[in-house]
Amino acid sequence: MYCVKKITDSLLWTGADDRRIVCFEGVYPVPDGMSYNSYLMNDEKTVLFDTADKAVTEQFLENVRYGLNGRALDYIIVHHVEPDHTASLAAVKRIYPDAKIVCTAKAAEMLARFYPEAATSVMTVAENDTLETGSHTLRFVTAPMVHWPEVMVTYDETDKILFSADAFGSFGALNGTLFSDEVCFKRDFLPEGRRYYCNIVGKYGLQVGMLLKKVSALEIKMICPLHGHVWREKIDKLLEKYSLWSSYTPEDKSVMIAYASVYGNTEKAAEVVAEILRSKGADVKLYDVSVKTNDVIVAEAFRCSHLIFAAPTYNGGVFVRMEEALREIAAHGLKNRVCAFIQNGSWAAVSAKKMQEILSECKDMTFIENVLTLKSALADDQYPEAEAFADAVLATM
């Protein structure tokens, strides 16, 4: 049975949700599932904008068959070769062998490697090339590294719709909705949209910024991404968030305290500092890195202006979970944050130095000199030290 959504008189959503997936890309937990979006345009020519992940091939093919209503498929536009969008390409080509694949030259090379039998009738396009489909003119705009080098987006000049590939997407299944205005921006989009952005393309802020610049020159009435909701309202709010994320500008003047604690003593110190910061008016949130996955820590590090890391010294270095979390932050290219450290060590405390070394790979970081050091546990008479540490953080807010 088909399950499609009408977007305009000539455009259908032909994607599908997957709620059995546990980890997207084998690494990012997706407790609310994923959507794999595909769109079908019925003009004088028929155009399929991307295919879908193999987990949903059957539903996706039913949708396309229904949407075409017996017509032939003329074009398949491949915006991004990653298999969450192309794994169903071979199945589509088996049913519609004459369909022309439209993609960048780089994408054509990748398709030939991923799907040697399906990558036939390929028409490569470059920046600003257009395709006339009848009443629609489709303009192709390259978007390298958002999220792979071959990526392009398509602007429908007729209906002012941007088919944005991975950009402007989100984790989470659509659950019967399609448009972002059917859910709450702050509650339903923002946490998962941010976690998606930071982890999927957070490293490529420069390239996302270049795409935003191109997009700012277009009149956009709708954005159709490859994951998550279609945007027809509050596009300015979405672009505003992307502008902050891609320029590594903190969203909130807020403190993330990420701590690792083997026996609870480092956690207690983190709690004391949080209490002091709170009592002096700061917004604070604590995360135990042994419990929270790194993708959550990375997303919160992108959100917050101030980051406090608290960890025991472990094997002469940093406790392993904290080391992993910090390396993930560094790997995602975070910049421009104020960082402070709480270290614990029963005999030789070095974790603050080690944590700072990892984050020194990030650009434009400010490291607060005042380090709060525990020897096994924070002693009662160390409260003034904890307060001085908190004050040093507050002085930069």
Ligand code: FEO
């Ligand atoms: Fe949704 Fe980069 O693939």
